[in-house]
Amino acid sequence: MTSLRQLEYLVTVVDTGSFTRAAEQLHVTQPALSHQMRALEHSVGGPLLERLPRSVRLTPMGRAMLPHARAALADAERARCAARQASGQVAGELLVATVYSVSLGVLPPALRVWRRERPDVDVRLFEYRHADELRDAMLAGEADLAIGPRPAGWTGPVRPLGVEEFVVVLPADGAMESTSDGTVELADLADCAWVHYAPGHGLAELLDAACAAAGFRPRPAVRTEQTAAAPLLAAAGLGPALVPANVLPAEFSGRVLRPGKPIRRELVAYGRSEPDPLTATFGEVLTRHARV
Numbered sequence: 001m002t003s004l005r006q007l008e009y010l011v012t013v014v015d016t017g018s019f020t021r022a023a024e025q026l027h028v029t030q031p032a033l034s035h036q037m038r039a040l041e042h043s044v045g046g047p048l049l050e051r052l053p054r055s056v057r058l059t060p061m062g063r064a065m066l067p068h069a070r071a072a073l074a075d076a077e078r079a080r081c082a083a084r085q086a087s088g089q090v091a092g093e094l095l096v097a098t099v100y101s102v103s104l105g106v107l108p109p110a111l112r113v114w115r116r117e118r119p120d121v122d123v124r125l126f127e128y129r130h131a132d133e134l135r136d137a138m139l140a141g142e143a144d145l146a147i148g149p150r151p152a153g154w155t156g157p158v159r160p161l162g163v164e165e166f167v168v169v170l171p172a173d174g175a176m177e178s179t180s181d182g183t184v185e186l187a188d189l190a191d192c193a194w195v196h197y198a199p200g201h202g203l204a205e206l207l208d209a210a211c212a213a214a215g216f217r218p219r220p221a222v223r224t225e226q227t228a229a230a231p232l233l234a235a236a237g238l239g240p241a242l243v244p245a246n247v248l249p250a251e252f253s254g255r256v257l258r259p260g261k262p263i264r265r266e267l268v269a270y271g272r273s274e275p276d277p278l279t280a281t282f283g284e285v286l287t288r289h290a291r292v
Contacts, residue, residue, distance in 0.1 A: 004076050006040040007069040009033055010048060014066060015133065017055050017200050021225075055199075070140035077124075092121040094282055097143035099134055099202055101227040103127050105246030106164070106267065107147065110289040114282060121278065129225070130202040138272065144279050147286065149202075150268045159269040159283050162292030166206070166263040167248075169195075169234040169241045170255040184257040186214035193221035195233045195241035201225060207242045210263050246291050267292050 013022040013033070023030040041048050048062035058066060077095065098107065103125055111123060126142055128134045131149045138146040150158065168184055190211075196218060197204035204223075211218045221239040224230055227247055234241035235254030242263070248256065267290075269283050 002040060002043050004073065006036050006043075007072055009036050010040060010062075010069050011066070011073060013037065013049065013056055014058060014062075015128065019051075019056065067136070067140045070137060070142050074140065074142040092278060094121060094123045094145070094279065095126065095143040096123055096145050096147065096282075097126040097128065097134055097137050098147040099128050099131060099149075101203060101244050101247060102147055102267065104228055105244050105248075106161075106290050106292055109291045110286050113289045114285050117285070118281075123282075129198075129200055130205075132202075138270070141272070145269055145271050145275070145282065147269045147290075148267065150266050151270060154270055156270055156272045157274055159287065161267045161269060161286060161290050163264045163266050164292050165245050166210075166242050166259065166265070167245045168257045168259055169231040169243055169248075170257065171235055171237045172253055172255050182257055183260045185260040186211055187216065189240050190214070190216035192219075193239045194218040195230050195239050196220035196223045197227075197230065198223045198225045203227065203230075203242070206263070206265070210242060210259070213261070 009022070009026065012026055013019060016022045016025060019030055019033055019037075023033045026033065037049065044061065044065065046061045047059050048065060050057040050059055074095075107125075114121075114123065126137060128137060131151065134146055134148045135151040135154070137143065138151075147161070168186070168189070170184075194207070196207060207218060222233060224233065227243065230241040231243050231248055231252065231254055233239075234243075235252070242259075244265075245256075269286055271279065275283060
C-alpha cells in the first residue's frame with residue numbers, strides 16, 4: 001500500500017535530481033530511501049524512475065504519478081494545518097513556494113515585517129531550483145502563493161513585485177578592468193572559467209543564455225547548487241559569477257560590476273485563483289517590503 005512517506009520520497013528525489021541529495025534532505029540513509037522507492041514501484045506495478053549515472057529521470061508512469069503525489073502531500077499538509085488551528089496551536093499558516101535565489105535575497109525583509117505584524121500566522125516555505133518546478137508545484141496545489149519569475153501562460157492572478165538586476169562578481173584583487181561606470185562586458189570574460197550553477201538550476205540557464213547572447217559558452221570551473229555560494233566562490237578567485245544583486249551580503253569582499261548589457265528578471269507573486277484575505281494581505285506586504 002502506498003504511503004505519504006513514499007510519495008514524499010518520490011517528490012524529493014525528483015526535485016533534488018539525486019538519491020544522495022534526497023537522502024540528505026530527508027535525513028534518511030540512501031539504502032533506506034532506495035528500499036522505499038522500490039516498494040512504491042512494486043505497489044504501483046512498474047518503474048517510476050530511471051536511474052542514470054549522474055541523475056534520475058521520470059519514466060512515463062512516474063510523470064503520470066508525480067502531480068498526484070504532489071497534490072496528496074499538499075492535501076495532507078492542509079489537513080495538518082487545519083488540525084493545528086482547531087487545537088489552538090496556531091492561528092493560521094501560509095504555504096509559500098519560491099525559488100532558491102528569491103528565498104535568499106528577496107523574501108527576508110518581507111518575512112521580517114510579516115512576522116512582526118502577524119505573529120499568529122506561520123509561513124512555510126517550499127523552495128525549488130527552477131521556475132518550471134515552481135510553476136508545476138503551484139499547479140499541483142502545493143502552496144497558497146508562488147513567488148518567482150513570471151510564469152508563461154499563467155491564467156491565475158499575478159501580482160508584479162519588481163525587476164531584479166544581475167551583477168558580475170570577481171575577486172577584489174582581480175586584474176580584470178572595468179569601465180569608468182563600473183560595468184564589464186561579458187564577452188571580455190569569455191576566456192575565464194566561471195562559477196556556474198548545477199544542471200537543472202534556473203540560474204544555470206540564465207547564465208548560459210546571457211553568455212550565448214555575448215557570443216560564447218561559459219566554461220565552468222565549479223558548479224554549485226547554492227545561489228549564496230556563487231558570489232563567495234567568485235570572490236575567492238574561482239572565476240566570475242553572475243548573481244542577483246539582492247543576494248549579496250552587506251559586507252561583501254568581492255568586486256561587483258554591472259554587465260554592459262543589463263541582465264534583469266521580472267519577479268511576481270501568483271496564485272491559482274483570487275486570494276483569500278490572509279494571502280492577499282501577505283501579497284500586500286510583499287509588494288511593499290520584498291527586496292527586489
